[in-house]
Amino acid sequence: MQPLIRVESLRKHYRDGRVLGSGHIVSAALNEVSFSIAPGSTLALVGESGSGKSTLALCLACLERPTSGRIWFGGRNIAALDEKQLRAVRPQIQLVFQDPASSLNPRLTALEIITEPLLLQQSWNRRETQERGFALLERVGLSPEMASRRAGEVSGGQRQRLAIARALSLEPKLLILDEALSALDCSVQAQIANLLLELQSSFALTYFFITHDLAMAAHLAEEIAVINRGRIVEQGIPEKLLGSPEHEATRCLVAAMPQSIVTSHTPGAC
Numbered sequence: 001m002q003p004l005i006r007v008e009s010l011r012k013h014y015r016d017g018r019v020l021g022s023g024h025i026v027s028a029a030l031n032e033v034s035f036s037i038a039p040g041s042t043l044a045l046v047g048e049s050g051s052g053k054s055t056l057a058l059c060l061a062c063l064e065r066p067t068s069g070r071i072w073f074g075g076r077n078i079a080a081l082d083e084k085q086l087r088a089v090r091p092q093i094q095l096v097f098q099d100p101a102s103s104l105n106p107r108l109t110a111l112e113i114i115t116e117p118l119l120l121q122q123s124w125n126r127r128e129t130q131e132r133g134f135a136l137l138e139r140v141g142l143s144p145e146m147a148s149r150r151a152g153e154v155s156g157g158q159r160q161r162l163a164i165a166r167a168l169s170l171e172p173k174l175l176i177l178d179e180a181l182s183a184l185d186c187s188v189q190a191q192i193a194n195l196l197l198e199l200q201s202s203f204a205l206t207y208f209f210i211t212h213d214l215a216m217a218a219h220l221a222e223e224i225a226v227i228n229r230g231r232i233v234e235q236g237i238p239e240k241l242l243g244s245p246e247h248e249a250t251r252c253l254v255a256a257m258p259q260s261i262v263t264s265h266t267p268g269a270c
């Protein structure tokens with residue numbers, strides 16, 4: 001089967017603030033990153049803080065331009081498209097961040113948050129937009145009474161449900177979840193993880209699930225890639241990665257997990 005997205009030799013270099021000799025110091029946030037994700041499946045990306053996970057998320061969502069390499073999506077290398085061409089691609093690849101408190105406008109109502117991307121597209125009239133908004137609210141497990149509540153007034157879990165509904169409003173093919181569960185309490189994490197699984201089977205969604213939580217990665221993903229200092233150092237099915245990790249970075253992540261989870265592959269000790 002053709003992958004939904006295929007990343008080839010991706011590099012992203014940042015000029016950091018310091019200057020050495022005649023030029024700026026350049027740091028490599030991503031180095032020769034290659035992988036692909038099959039349609040309808042989940043690839044988890046696991047790595048410690050600063051390893052390049054968010055940089056990769058931003059490159060895939062076409063919000064940062066890679067320094068070099070290719071991102072194949074829908075038969076095109078989207079890393080080479082210009083701004084105008086990217087406008088047609090961006091709705092198909094949506095990103096959910098860790099902290100919806102800062103990524104969602106707290107003054108907007110729940111319904112406004114969900115329907116804003118639809119209004120910007122201008123493809124639906126007011127009634128259709130409202131209907132889609134209420135349908136999405138229900139899909140993410142929120143009651144219709146939530147529609148008029150302001151984002152700043154709802155719980156962290158409810159806000160993350162709103163962020164997911166907003167991300168789904170334009171019917172994307174790929175959802176990138178960048179530490180989307182990390183700020184939530186353990187029981188809320190489990191509920192949203194289950195919601196993600198339900199939505200994936202209903203809408204045949206493809207997920208790129210970014211986390212530093214190997215147990216959650218094993219619960220949600222068919223495959224896990226481990227990133228270390230901007231490089232994918234190991235990739236495989238959860239059983240293989242947890243059972244016989246090969247790279248030092250993977251062994252460190254496994255060693256940080258409670259033993260019961262390593263053997264059962266289920267989250268629950270966050």
Ligand SMILES: Nc1ncnc2c1ncn2[C@@H]1O[C@H](COP(=O)(O)OP(=O)(O)O)[C@@H](O)[C@H]1O
Nearest residue numbers: 014015016029048049050051052053054055056
């Ligand atoms: N806009 C930026 N400018 C300069 N350096 C950056 C920028 N964004 C990220 N970096 C650097 O790239 C590396 C990877 O960061 P990031 O992708 O945020 O890692 P992670 O999400 O795994 O914590 C870090 O060393 C970080 O300091």
Ligand SMILES: [Mg+2]
Nearest residue numbers: 053054055179
């Ligand atoms: Mg990050």
